[in-house]
Amino acid sequence: xxxxxxxxxxxxxxxxxxxxxxxxxxxxxxxxxxxxxxxxxxxxxxxxxxxxxxxxxxxxxxxxxxxxxxxxxxxxxxxxxxxxxxxxxxxxxxxxxxxxxxxxxxxxxxxxxxxxxxxxxxxxxxxxxxxxxxxxxxxxxxxxxxxxxxxxxxxxxxxxxxxxxxxxxxxxxxxxxxxxxxxxxxxxxxxxxxxxxxxxxxxxxxxxxxxxxxxxxxxxxxxxxxxxxxxxxxxxxxxxxxxxxxxxx
Numbered sequence: 001x002x003x004x005x006x007x008x009x010x011x012x013x014x015x016x017x018x019x020x021x022x023x024x025x026x027x028x029x030x031x032x033x034x035x036x037x038x039x040x041x042x043x044x045x046x047x048x049x050x051x052x053x054x055x056x057x058x059x060x061x062x063x064x065x066x067x068x069x070x071x072x073x074x075x076x077x078x079x080x081x082x083x084x085x086x087x088x089x090x091x092x093x094x095x096x097x098x099x100x101x102x103x104x105x106x107x108x109x110x111x112x113x114x115x116x117x118x119x120x121x122x123x124x125x126x127x128x129x130x131x132x133x134x135x136x137x138x139x140x141x142x143x144x145x146x147x148x149x150x151x152x153x154x155x156x157x158x159x160x161x162x163x164x165x166x167x168x169x170x171x172x173x174x175x176x177x178x179x180x181x182x183x184x185x186x187x188x189x190x191x192x193x194x195x196x197x198x199x200x201x202x203x204x205x206x207x208x209x210x211x212x213x214x215x216x217x218x219x220x221x222x223x224x225x226x227x228x229x230x231x232x233x234x235x236x237x238x239x240x241x242x243x244x245x246x247x248x249x
Contacts, residue, residue, distance in 0.1 A: 002034030004216070007095035011042045011102040011113040018148055018193055018201060022208055023101045026146075029212040038091055042112045048084065049115020055082045073123040081122070088120045097215075098143040098182065100172075104150070107168050117176055126180040136181020142220065143177045145169065146188040146208070153191040165189060166228045174223055183220035 008026055012019035023039065030037050040047070048054075051068050060066065061074040075081045081089075092098065102109050109117075121127070127136050149156065149165075156165035173184045188208060193201050221227055 004030075004033075004035045004096045005094050006030050006035050006037045006097045006099060007091045008037065008039045008099045008101060009042065009113065009116060010039055011100075011110045011116075013043050017103075018190065018204070019101055019103055021205055022146060022148075022190075025205055025209050026099055026101070026212060029209050033213075033216075038095070040088060040091060040116070042116060047112055047116060048119070049112045051115070051118045055085055055119060056080060057082060069123060072119075076122050076124040085119050085122075088116065089125055092120065092126075092138070092141075096141060098141060098177075099146060100143070101146045103148045104168070107162075109147075109172060121176065121180055132179050132181070134181065136179060139181030139183075141182045142185055143173075143182045144185040144188065144215075145172060146190075148190040149192060150194075151192055152195070156191070164229075170228045173221075174228065178223040184223050185215070185218050186221050 006026075008023055010019070010023045012023075014020060027037050027039060051072070053060075053066060053071075055068075056071050056075045057080045058075075058078075061071055072081065079086075100109070100113065102113050105111070108114065123129075124137075126138050131137055151162055154160060155162045156168075158164040169187060173187070177184050188211065190204055193204065
């Protein structure tokens with residue numbers, strides 16, 4: 001899809017990890033399609049995950065009592081956010097597709113990626129109530145969460161010890177992306193690669209490359225509570241577009 005722009009927000013410490021390989025394949029495949037691909041490598045950038053007073057350049061809106069949400073909103077309106085936040089917002093604004101590549105930490109994304117969400121997707125830029133969910137300010141964009149887990153696929157099945165993997169996706173896909181108006185593609189999940197063979201891990205990478213070839217033809221999921229909590233899948237793999245993988249590689 002020549003002319004499309006993609007931002008990959010990547011959170012892994014090791015370039016030779018499975019996450020690193022998934023990121024590399026996405027860059028290569030999407031670039032071959034004629035897309036313009038930008039990567040925010042959060043660890044390499046030493047991205048600051050903490051939302052602090054340092055994000056506000058110049059005077060505060062209320063110097064008597066610091067409220068980060070209010071101050072970031074006011075700073076955005078007057079162009080007074082820190083340069084690193086502004087740079088990431090420009091990348092988001094230009095992108096047609098956002099890919100988040102990361103290992104699952106404690107049923108969520110790594111702190112450095114959550115900090116990216118906290119600092120970049122501020123009110124006025126990504127949402128501005130009542131302009132949220134289907135009318136969110138980023139409503140013309142797509143997002144895809146590609147991540148690895150430490151547990152097996154069986155551990156994340158409905159009724160299993162870890163609960164349905166879709167329950168974990170609710171705060172990330174619905175509470176963040178959908179809230180900002182972004183349409184969400186089905187996640188790409190890799191379950192526990194430490195416990196599979198090298199050949200199987202290669203198959204995971206091939207499966208990701210194959211999906212990317214037709215990614216622009218996919219329809220977004222029905223980003224509603226029913227999709228997350230009341231669905232009836234054909235199989236776990238077909239309904240979630242899954243392959244096998246892990247959280248540490």
